[in-house]
Amino acid sequence: MSKVRTRFAPSPTGFLHIGSLRTVVFDYLLAKREQGKFILRIEDTDQKRQVKGAVKNLIEILDWLGIKFDEGPGVGGKYGPYIQTERLDIYKKYIEKLVEKGEAYYCFCSENRLKRLREAQIAKKQAPRYDNHCRSLSKEEVEAKIKKGEKFVIRQKMPLDGKTEVFDELRGKIEFDNKELEDQILMKTNQIPTYQFASVVDDHLMKISDVIRGAEWISSFPKNILLYKAFGWQPPRFIHIPLTMSPKGGKLSKRDGDTAVEDYKNKGYLPEALINFSALLGWHPKDNREVFLLEELVKEFSLKGMGISSAVFDIKKLKWLNGEHIRRKSLEDFHNLVLPYYKEFKNNFNFLEISRVLQKRTEILSEIPEMIKFFNILPKYDINLFENKKMKTDKQISLEALKKSISVLENIKDWNEETIKEKLLNLVKEIGCKNGQALWPIRIALSGKQFTPGGAIEIAFILGKKECIQRIKIGIKKLGLM
RNA sequence: GGCCCUAUCGUCUAGUGGUUAGGACAUCAGGUUUUCAUCCUGAAAACAGGGGUUCAAUUCCCCUUGGGGCUACCA
Numbered sequence: 001m002s003k004v005r006t007r008f009a010p011s012p013t014g015f016l017h018i019g020s021l022r023t024v025v026f027d028y029l030l031a032k033r034e035q036g037k038f039i040l041r042i043e044d045t046d047q048k049r050q051v052k053g054a055v056k057n058l059i060e061i062l063d064w065l066g067i068k069f070d071e072g073p074g075v076g077g078k079y080g081p082y083i084q085t086e087r088l089d090i091y092k093k094y095i096e097k098l099v100e101k102g103e104a105y106y107c108f109c110s111e112n113r114l115k116r117l118r119e120a121q122i123a124k125k126q127a128p129r130y131d132n133h134c135r136s137l138s139k140e141e142v143e144a145k146i147k148k149g150e151k152f153v154i155r156q157k158m159p160l161d162g163k164t165e166v167f168d169e170l171r172g173k174i175e176f177d178n179k180e181l182e183d184q185i186l187m188k189t190n191q192i193p194t195y196q197f198a199s200v201v202d203d204h205l206m207k208i209s210d211v212i213r214g215a216e217w218i219s220s221f222p223k224n225i226l227l228y229k230a231f232g233w234q235p236p237r238f239i240h241i242p243l244t245m246s247p248k249g250g251k252l253s254k255r256d257g258d259t260a261v262e263d264y265k266n267k268g269y270l271p272e273a274l275i276n277f278s279a280l281l282g283w284h285p286k287d288n289r290e291v292f293l294l295e296e297l298v299k300e301f302s303l304k305g306m307g308i309s310s311a312v313f314d315i316k317k318l319k320w321l322n323g324e325h326i327r328r329k330s331l332e333d334f335h336n337l338v339l340p341y342y343k344e345f346k347n348n349f350n351f352l353e354i355s356r357v358l359q360k361r362t363e364i365l366s367e368i369p370e371m372i373k374f375f376n377i378l379p380k381y382d383i384n385l386f387e388n389k390k391m392k393t394d395k396q397i398s399l400e401a402l403k404k405s406i407s408v409l410e411n412i413k414d415w416n417e418e419t420i421k422e423k424l425l426n427l428v429k430e431i432g433c434k435n436g437q438a439l440w441p442i443r444i445a446l447s448g449k450q451f452t453p454g455g456a457i458e459i460a461f462i463l464g465k466k467e468c469i470q471r472i473k474i475g476i477k478k479l480g481l482m
Numbered sequence: 483g484g485c486c487c488u489a490u491c492g493u494c495u496a497g498u499g500g501u502u503a504g505g506a507c508a509u510c511a512g513g514u515u516u517u518c519a520u521c522c523u524g525a526a527a528a529c530a531g532g533g534g535u536u537c538a539a540u541u542c543c544c545c546u547u548g549g550g551g552c553u554a555c556c557a
Contacts, residue, residue, distance in 0.1 A: 011557050046556050111555070118554095127484050128553070153555055171487075180485055180553095188555040195557045219486055219552035240487085243550070247493080250550080277494095280506090284495060288505045307495075310550060314493045317507045327520085361519045388517075425516080439516040451518040458516095 004036025005209045008069070009199060011043045012054035015260035016061045018313070019214070019244040019252050022278040026241060027212050028067050028294075029279070029301040036209070040072030041202060042083040045192050055083075061261050065271045066294060071206075079206040084198050091193040094201050094231075095154055095186060103230035104186055106142045106152045107134040129182045130155070154187035156197075156227060164222040169210075169239045170308050176222040184223055196220060200227045208236050215240045215310070239303070242282055242310040252313050264318075268365025270337075273322035280321075281311045291324045323363040334359045341368045345376055353462050357454035374447045375462060378471050381448035383478045386441050397433060398441035399479040402472050404431065405442055409460070409468055417461045424457060445475030 006027040010020060031038040040062070042055055059074060071077025081087055098104040109130075118128040135157065137145075146152065159178040166174050186197040193201070203211060218240050228235040246256040258264060264274055276292050284305045285292075292300065326334060335355040342351050354372060362368060373379070386398040408427050412419055428438045443456035446463060448471075460468050 009557095013557080043557065049556065107555095114555085122483090125483060168487095174486075176486075182553085185555055190555080192555090194555075199557090214551090215487065216551050217557095221486090242488080245550075280494065282494090288496075290494095290506055309488050311495090312493060314507070317494065320507055323520095393517095421516080428516085435516050443517055449518095453519080455516050455518090 002034045002036040003209055004031050004034040005039060005207055006031040006036065006212060007039040007041050007203070007206065007208050009041040009043050009202075010058060011046060011049065011195075012051060012058065013046075013049045014051050014054055015262045016058055017252075018259055018261055018264065018274075018278075021065075021261055021274060022244060022281060023212055023214060023241060024062070024065075024067060025275055025278045025297075026239075026283070026306075029297055030210055030212065030239075030303070032298045033301050037070040038068075039077070039079075039206060039208070040069040040082060041206070042073060043195060043199065044083060044085050045195060045198050047190070047192065057262075061265070064265060065261070065275060067275075084202065085192070087198075087202070088192065090205070091187070091198055091201055092191070095193070095197070098156075098186070098230055099154065101230065102157065104154050104156050105135055105183075106137065106146070107155045107183075107185075108137075108145050108150050108152050109133055110151075127180075132183055135183065151189045153185045153189055155183040156186050156223065156230070158183050158223070158226060164226060166221045166225050167238070168218070168221070169237050169303060170306055171240070174218070174221070178222075181223060181226070184220075186227075196223060197227070200224055200231075203236055204228070204231070204233050210237045210239060212239045212241060215242050239306075241306070242308055244281060245310050245312045247312050247314070256313075266366075268367070269318065269322050270325045270365075272325040272328075273318060276325065277318045277321050280317075281313070282307050291321065291328070319363045323361075326359060326362055329359070331356055331359065338362075338365060338368060341365070341372075344369070347376060349375060349462055353458070354453075357458050357462070361453050371453050374449050374452065375459075378474065379448040381444070385444045385448075385450055386475075386479065388440055392434065393437045393440045395479055397431075397437050398444075399476065400431060401427070401433070401438035401441050402445055402476045402479065405438075406469055406472055406476075409465060409472070412465065415461070415465050417457055420460050421457050424460075441475070442472065445472045 008020075008024045008027045010016070016024075028038050030036075040059075042058075044050060044055075055073060062069065069075065071079065072082045095104065099106070113133075114130070117131060121128045134155070158181040162178050164176050164178055164181070166176070168174060184196055185194055187193050202208075221238065221240075224238075225235055244252050246252045248256065252259060258267070261274065265271075272293055275294055275297070276290075279292065279297050279301075280290065283301070284307070285300050286302075286305070289300075329337070331352070335352055338355055338358060339351070342349075342354070345351075354375070358368060358371065362371070383395065387394050404427055405424065408423050409420075412423055424439065424442070425435070428435050431438060439456040443452060443459060444450075446456060446459045446468060452459060454462075463471070
């Protein structure tokens, strides 16, 4: 039985961020690589930033992604509860231990005092930091103040000098001057712990073996380690993964467009692509493979392949990967996926055939309605479309090809792709032109579009004989009026 | 400002004390198949700068510069 236990510990402040997805993926991969457990824990210690329904949302999107957690809200587990506000009594017990040990202390400083202190320090060009004002209050003083009903927080007592050494699995040793460390707040006035305290207690109690989190946490890393030391606990391994950046610079944010996994889902990105892309942003396999399913990633994943510098989120590569994963699906699976996009169709087409054609060239699902609209209604189009330099077709050849194709198509009794292809290629021979010269104008007449999924024959088959002939006649009429 | 992290093509990255510095996306140019696409072939494209160490540094060390993070009774 593997000892590896990782957790994803989001605060429920909205949708799952595309950058957080990467943390989820690596958490999952590291755990599953060793047949370990992946845990979901909700860090809702900030009451102000709660968003209703966020937890439900999060669980739903993880489910959509196909990332299952072994313990967490809803599924339970022996280290629960997995929602921090349901663990308040636990934190209380542990904070008292710390105070008893003299590793933490009551602080009665008002927010006002702290604000003034900060302002004064900034004015003097000093680093804003708590001045340890309440650090040496006697037990009696503390008790008296509590009795009077004075509000308090509990702070961690940091060493005043020396250095604290921490170890990141990716970067190695990092050293911090203890002077830089502030006596941080562990328990807020409202008796709810801060992230710094709750996450350490929970990681320990839940036997987390590897903490994977964003690199923005490196600065508080020494404080975390000092907390473990204060408790006398063995810290887990820490892996700080580099941040995902906007192409414009800085953290990926709302201003860069879509930041929620939800947004990508709605735009027609596949979970497979999103996961694959996230993994590749910061991790590299031994060989040069790029396209992976989650199970394949689990097999290939290793900490050795992890990078340490921040990575820019490049949507073009995501799109490409999405196309790759679309192509890798079975036709049945793909068909089921795109079924909803056919709703607006009144005509009864061979939708499976449309799916087959679509699967070859779709990048993101949301493009589909625009791609296939022409099946329903022939759009207005410019007759210059009939001219194409590369194909060496012009309006003259087009007109001839269209005219002659009518009788050819009319004579087809068994309307299938094989026959249509055979007959049309015969026509090409008869005219004595290149395939493209005749088939280009037919495709234009049938679709009214320069770019279509599938070629003339595929479109003809889907459209049906009657509709084809009608559309070709429209084309002839347009060309005839030149 | 202080502290910390980081630095290979535009982007994601591989790599090594001696390499023609490799791959992928994107871009461009050809080609095939019934068009675009798919597919194939090819091109252009990078070791931030300066000092060391060394016979030899893209690789190791230092500095500079650039990028980023943290600096809350937010996570």
